[in-house]
Amino acid sequence: MVVATVLAERRRSFAYERALPGPSFAEQAPRRRAGLGGAVGADSAVFLAALERSLGARSSFVPRDSLAVDADVCSIDGHPLTSVEDWWNVVRSGTLGRVSGSFALAWLEADGALAIARDPIGHRSLYYAHAGEAFVFASTVSALLECGVVARRIHLRSVAAYLAYAYVPGRATLAEGVYELLPGEVIHFRRQALERRMFWDLPSEPAQFADEPSLKLRLRTALESAVEQALPRGRVVAASLSGGIDSSLIVALAQQLSDHSVASYSITFGADYADEIAWSSLVAEHCGTSHTILEITPTAVLAHLDDTVSALDKPNGDPLTVPNALLFRAMAERSNVALNGEGGDPCFGGPKNLPMLLSALYGHGDEEGGYEAQGAIERSYLRAHLKCFDELPELLERDTYEAACAPSLESDLLPWFSDSRWHGLVSKLMAINTRFKGGHHILPKVAALSAPFGVYARSPLFSRALVELAFVIPPELKLRGTNEKYLLKRAVADLLPEAILQRPKSGMLVPVEAWFQGPLLPQARTRILGGLLPMRLFRRAYLEKLLSGQLRGLRPRRGVKIWLLLTLEAHLRALGLTAH
Amino acid sequence: MKCIHCHADAKYSERTNRTCPKCQHAFAFEPKNGDRLTDSAFQAALDRVSSDGTVKWTARHLYYELVRRTQRHSKTRPWLFGALAVVAALVGVFTSPQLLVIAGLLCVPLVLSLPSKMAKLSFADFKRLLDRWQQAHGQPKGLIVRKETPRTEQTTRALPSDIQHYSFDRAVVTDHRETVDLLLANNFHFENNCAILTEDGYPESAFEVVRGMLKNNPKLAVYVLHDATPQGCTLAQRLATDGWFQASASIVDVGLGPEHAGPFRGCWQAAKPATQTGLVAAGKPTAAKWLARYSLELAVVRPEQIIKRLFRALSNAAPRPIDDGGVIFVDSASFASDASTSDGGGDSFG
Numbered sequence: 001m002v003v004a005t006v007l008a009e010r011r012r013s014f015a016y017e018r019a020l021p022g023p024s025f026a027e028q029a030p031r032r033r034a035g036l037g038g039a040v041g042a043d044s045a046v047f048l049a050a051l052e053r054s055l056g057a058r059s060s061f062v063p064r065d066s067l068a069v070d071a072d073v074c075s076i077d078g079h080p081l082t083s084v085e086d087w088w089n090v091v092r093s094g095t096l097g098r099v100s101g102s103f104a105l106a107w108l109e110a111d112g113a114l115a116i117a118r119d120p121i122g123h124r125s126l127y128y129a130h131a132g133e134a135f136v137f138a139s140t141v142s143a144l145l146e147c148g149v150v151a152r153r154i155h156l157r158s159v160a161a162y163l164a165y166a167y168v169p170g171r172a173t174l175a176e177g178v179y180e181l182l183p184g185e186v187i188h189f190r191r192q193a194l195e196r197r198m199f200w201d202l203p204s205e206p207a208q209f210a211d212e213p214s215l216k217l218r219l220r221t222a223l224e225s226a227v228e229q230a231l232p233r234g235r236v237v238a239a240s241l242s243g244g245i246d247s248s249l250i251v252a253l254a255q256q257l258s259d260h261s262v263a264s265y266s267i268t269f270g271a272d273y274a275d276e277i278a279w280s281s282l283v284a285e286h287c288g289t290s291h292t293i294l295e296i297t298p299t300a301v302l303a304h305l306d307d308t309v310s311a312l313d314k315p316n317g318d319p320l321t322v323p324n325a326l327l328f329r330a331m332a333e334r335s336n337v338a339l340n341g342e343g344g345d346p347c348f349g350g351p352k353n354l355p356m357l358l359s360a361l362y363g364h365g366d367e368e369g370g371y372e373a374q375g376a377i378e379r380s381y382l383r384a385h386l387k388c389f390d391e392l393p394e395l396l397e398r399d400t401y402e403a404a405c406a407p408s409l410e411s412d413l414l415p416w417f418s419d420s421r422w423h424g425l426v427s428k429l430m431a432i433n434t435r436f437k438g439g440h441h442i443l444p445k446v447a448a449l450s451a452p453f454g455v456y457a458r459s460p461l462f463s464r465a466l467v468e469l470a471f472v473i474p475p476e477l478k479l480r481g482t483n484e485k486y487l488l489k490r491a492v493a494d495l496l497p498e499a500i501l502q503r504p505k506s507g508m509l510v511p512v513e514a515w516f517q518g519p520l521l522p523q524a525r526t527r528i529l530g531g532l533l534p535m536r537l538f539r540r541a542y543l544e545k546l547l548s549g550q551l552r553g554l555r556p557r558r559g560v561k562i563w564l565l566l567t568l569e570a571h572l573r574a575l576g577l578t579a580h
Numbered sequence: 581m582k583c584i585h586c587h588a589d590a591k592y593s594e595r596t597n598r599t600c601p602k603c604q605h606a607f608a609f610e611p612k613n614g615d616r617l618t619d620s621a622f623q624a625a626l627d628r629v630s631s632d633g634t635v636k637w638t639a640r641h642l643y644y645e646l647v648r649r650t651q652r653h654s655k656t657r658p659w660l661f662g663a664l665a666v667v668a669a670l671v672g673v674f675t676s677p678q679l680l681v682i683a684g685l686l687c688v689p690l691v692l693s694l695p696s697k698m699a700k701l702s703f704a705d706f707k708r709l710l711d712r713w714q715q716a717h718g719q720p721k722g723l724i725v726r727k728e729t730p731r732t733e734q735t736t737r738a739l740p741s742d743i744q745h746y747s748f749d750r751a752v753v754t755d756h757r758e759t760v761d762l763l764l765a766n767n768f769h770f771e772n773n774c775a776i777l778t779e780d781g782y783p784e785s786a787f788e789v790v791r792g793m794l795k796n797n798p799k800l801a802v803y804v805l806h807d808a809t810p811q812g813c814t815l816a817q818r819l820a821t822d823g824w825f826q827a828s829a830s831i832v833d834v835g836l837g838p839e840h841a842g843p844f845r846g847c848w849q850a851a852k853p854a855t856q857t858g859l860v861a862a863g864k865p866t867a868a869k870w871l872a873r874y875s876l877e878l879a880v881v882r883p884e885q886i887i888k889r890l891f892r893a894l895s896n897a898a899p900r901p902i903d904d905g906g907v908i909f910v911d912s913a914s915f916a917s918d919a920s921t922s923d924g925g926g927d928s929f930g
Binding site: 353354355357358359360361362363364380383384386423424425426427475476479480481482552553554555 | 631632633634635739740741742743745746747748749764766767769770771773774775776783786789790796797798799884887888891
């Protein structure tokens, strides 16, 4: 009753909308952002024709165009890059490493080599396949598969990685033979061979850090600059607002710096579930934004699950994906630019650091050897995702497990935790999270889910300048005691209510446990048992146990795991991938 | 007797050399030779203490599980039959000889119940049972075995260089190394941003660093888990006054006290020697009186229930700070009620 009253109050204070099932996202095609693609070598004409069918005629293709770019808010040394000629100048002068902004770029070199590049942080994505004498690239994995350059086979290691991380980090995708360009990487295809090079890499930790007051000032200046660059001129800007420190500071700065109004959006899952509306409403009121609360129902989630998964290039097991997509759909009614607070956690000392520190102190479980044991901290990192890392042997068929997990998943993390560029654990985690969660998870997700609606999702906290600045802030100014994002909060303390700066930690809670005990369980059963089991990759006993509520343990996290498998099934189906 | 491997039911004559005639696996126990348990009963205890293999546990937890199981056999009420037999005999002598027959019949269960009233299983006997189980079936899944390593090795372990700058959201302080082992083995620390340590310096490898880090969080929430002993029941008070944390930290006593002891009567032990002044001063003379006679180990509570009790305490509203007049918040809800209200953990500890 109390909840209902509070919600009614909110509805009176702000616009309250319910996200209803609507037309499929594919029907938004006229609004879809254009991409790019290209092919060289054998059968390139056939591949190009197929890419055009898949990506649409508004996209750019190499070698039909000698340079193709998908860019948003790019600049070099403060000068905007707005034309193809600007980009040619960058390429010819070899200054790609100085470009800021979101871009995927492809061009033909004078010697006939094809080059592709992706922005340093990973705001835009590019995928490629090298088969025989052909090299094909595209903005989407589905376009590459549809052109037939590789067979539609499942990459088993990516399945295991997905089940552990809820996304697939690194170069691999779920499709065997299809790869993701790394953030800050340029690949040349020259004389039937690939040459890979990083034109930008994550900075090292400095030998000495500047003092707190000067860093605080630099951070505030950089925040203002990043938000200002992300704002559209003379138009309303949309912004997601959870009420956490990151999205709140973006909204506050946008409201202060924008020449137009800010349309902020929060989501709720209805009166029966906990949400953060009280916090986001406080910020919206404080900043004076035009605020909308969007209610996400399980019906709408199920109706648009396949749509959402189809928009993503790599599987994403975050239960917020469909709500994210529905939010972009709602935002598109007001603006084609949507700001978000992504990046605050990995760059400025957000959650997940503390569990890793505890793991360093105590080891994990009753593993032999504690922190120093080979792979111990890497395994802890995988477990910190709270998905299925420890359950892989029980979840996957034995031959699948052996094929997917040899060498072990933690072996991919060894170079990161032993990298001498970063000394303390918090700094190492920042580097890994910026690359893994930023470049392979969060940024591709927001770019892919906003694209169908023609929206440009911008993440100022993941701007290159702020990422570079984050690496010269000492770790103890990110995590101070248990105060997460200490310096970030100090830098914007004047912009936000004290309650937001002091609020207890909380993530966005998607009620997957309740959904899969009720309205979504029958569909989940049908899709998981009917779709995944016939592939003979998963053990029936585990899936039955999971779906029938028999999974035991102190915290079985049943809903999260069902969601993980549900989206995997949808993803494999969308891409038409098979196991054998 | 059933084999725990192939579930074949083998008669005594078939169990030559204590092996299953069907699958040839060894039996750990032979009740015909005086063992108090069958392999199936021991396996049932393992399943229960580990919540069907999902929770790790220490030997002490299994010991109490077996104490409960062996004591169930002695739960017939011979005194009731005895009293009825005496009444029937007395009345029968003066009225009806048939009542004398009934009195005789009532003596049968009395007599039968006497041999099954076994002495309480000692820990030394339990260790022998566990050794025999391990010889026959290997180390049981989930058994926590403490890795004793020399102090010199532990102290040279390389911790992240910046770790002393950080802290924890919460800490569990306990009077038992086994409790630390239990929580660490079940990753309680990892999933709850929680430091875990004993009052007396365990685990040695991390103790000094962790104790220093505790002071970095003025809002630290401390949960105290302890035995029902004078030392355990005054642990929260000692922590509050001995400068372990900043004064603004809060302390919640979620340990075992005399008020929880009822359902565990069969596991009570003799009192541990200690002064009672702390409890008397805290206005708990009844508790002090119980503690003067008895003690009860926290390990008597099944691991799942201990951890769920902590989960519940963590999710409750913020406790009062030390300097707010309350000093310590005591969570006095019984462990048995925790068990009945927690999801999937219904358990009477009978």
